[in-house]
Amino acid sequence: MTEFRVEKDSIGEVRVPQNALYAAQTQRAVQNFPITGMKPWPAFIWSMVLIKRAAAEVHKEMGLLDPQVADAIIQAGEEILNGEHRDQFVVDPFQAGAGTSHNMNVNEVMANRANQILGYSLEDKEKPVHPNDHVNMAQSTNDTIPTAIRLGVLWRFEELIDTLQHFVDVTYQKAAEWDDIVKTGRTHLQDAVPVRLGQEVGAWAKAIERQIEKVTFAAEGLRRLGIGGTAAGTGLNAHPEYHSRMVKKLTELTGIQLYESDNLFESMQSMQDPVFFSAALRNVANDFTRIANDVRLLSAGPTTGIAELTCPTVQPGSSIMPGKVNPVLAEMLNQSMYHVMGNDTAVNMAGAAGQFELNVMMPIISHNLNEMMQVVIGSVRAFTDKLMVGLVVNRENAESWLSKNPILVTALNPIIGYNNGAKVAKTSLAESKSVRQVVLELGLMTEEELDKALDARKMTEGGIAE
Incomplete structure (x- = not known):
């Protein structure tokens, strides 16, 4: 049987799989949205993690985030960007609006992994890296998700x-x-x-x-x-x-x-x-x-x-x-x-x-x-x-179909006229005769004129038959 640990959020306690890097809010989303069984696309995970990793570095550079905490978040982010811990992103794409569950899944995973890097266990109640206060610092679902959409x-x-x-x-x-x-x-x-x-x-x-x-x-x-x-x-x-x-x-x-x-x-x-x-x-x-x-x-x-x-x-x-x-x-x-x-x-x-x-x-x-x-x-x-x-x-x-095509008469329109052309096409189709044969039988053109006018290659190059 799966072993669990107890996590808390603003609503109360929730049981989370013992070794999961995510925490209460992710677990609630898993329970609330068992819709498709699909998981986030790698491009989305990459984008969200990159945003968190970048934010930690920016806040460290501005002196707004403890360097030790920032470095742990950055390292956690780099691990995920390199393909580790991908099985921890478990929220169905069909979920609550805006993507809060997606955002918190990333926040919780990166916070818990950062805490492990700093020597804390998942069971420790007091840990230095908080998913909201530190990983999500100066962020909201409302600006991280649209940014991740673009980056993905x-x-x-x-x-x-x-x-x-x-x-x-x-x-x-x-x-x-x-x-x-x-x-x-x-x-x-x-x-x-x-x-x-x-x-x-x-x-x-x-x-x-x-x-x-x-x-x-x-x-x-x-x-x-x-x-x-x-x-x-x-x-x-x-x-x-x-x-x-x-x-x-x-x-x-x-x-x-x-x-x-x-x-x-x-x-x-x-x-x-x-x-x-x-x-x-x-x-x-x-x-x-x-x-x-x-x-x-x-x-x-x-x-x-x-x-x-x-x-x-x-x-x-x-x-x-x-x-x-x-x-x-x-x-x-x-x-x-x-x-x-x-x-x-x-x-x-x-x-x-x-x-x-x-x-x-x-x-x-x-x-x-x-x-x-x-x-x-x-x-x-x-x-x-x-x-x-x-x-x-x-x-x-290809060549056989072309030889039987009565529409070849179109190239003769400037010479014999549209009405004669229509007559030739209909006769050719009805009597299973080539356009050339019908034109000659009707005396509309000479063989020499036909040879010149019915050059199929020339017809593909535009212009007017002479």
Whole structure:
């Protein structure tokens, strides 16, 4: 059986697992919110611990915190930042508003670990490091959580951009390899004028390249921190220099360029920067959904579909049909992107739910943003490495579909006119004849004129047939 120790908070006594570094308030949250069994994302833990570690150093430098206590808090923070004690962060993301339980979980763990560093046991009733007075010094849930939301996203931002850029690079390489393949374009899921496969696939790369620009722009607002606003933006209980010193210290510790807020009240009331970044991730998901769908359609078959592309065989596709292979990486990407879009909806609604000096829906904003980052990074990386790198073109199928496409007549419009063009297209489709054959039978052009006008490659380069 689990052994317990008794801890006290302002409400009374509560039993806590004997060796847990957390204390009464965390235990109450565990008991009150047994919602999902999920734990905080590593990015959130990293951010919150970093804030506490930075605050201890800032207060030590200003002579406001006993150096011995500060050093113990800093050491406890460094241990957690290096991967230790991560199992002590146990509060469900779906919890009381604002994230007080998250904040106290971090305060209690760091305080108890600091006390151990100073030679005290968890059972000692009088310990030098207090979770509120020392670890949470000059802080409030109301300014630490929004700061952690921003830092958590920025912590993985380069990883996100590198992942998206990797897709862009691989896809541009495929586009270059396939630029000589002329194929049927499709609009409304119906045959359209010719395009080069390189043009079609190159547009996928360009779309994500543009998304990188948008995401990068959206991330800039997250660099503006409101730490030091404490409970309501006034900075009550914080030294006048605390805000600027904290931003400088966090920049130093993270290597991430961060900025002071020009209005601490706005930085605590409004979640517009996280909401804006969430929307940018949703837009990335929109484009990847479209790309995944194109891959699925272009690889449909292999004998009765378009089958212009062949996805790598990575696993069997059916429990009943032997030999069946499915575009599983594209299917995975679709599902992942739908999840990102759903998370964004929750972030958007939570962002609008703030009242007066605080948005109490911050826990779900934090959780969803970190989850969105993970899902985008993981799914796009897998899609790129396991599908795009090994994607193969079926040249014969692409060229065969093009040869049967009656819409080739579009290039002849400037010569034979739209009405004659429509007649040729309908006859070609109805009688299963090529456009070339029908035009010659109707005496609309000579063979020499057709050879020049029906150059499919030239059609992909624009201009007017002569």
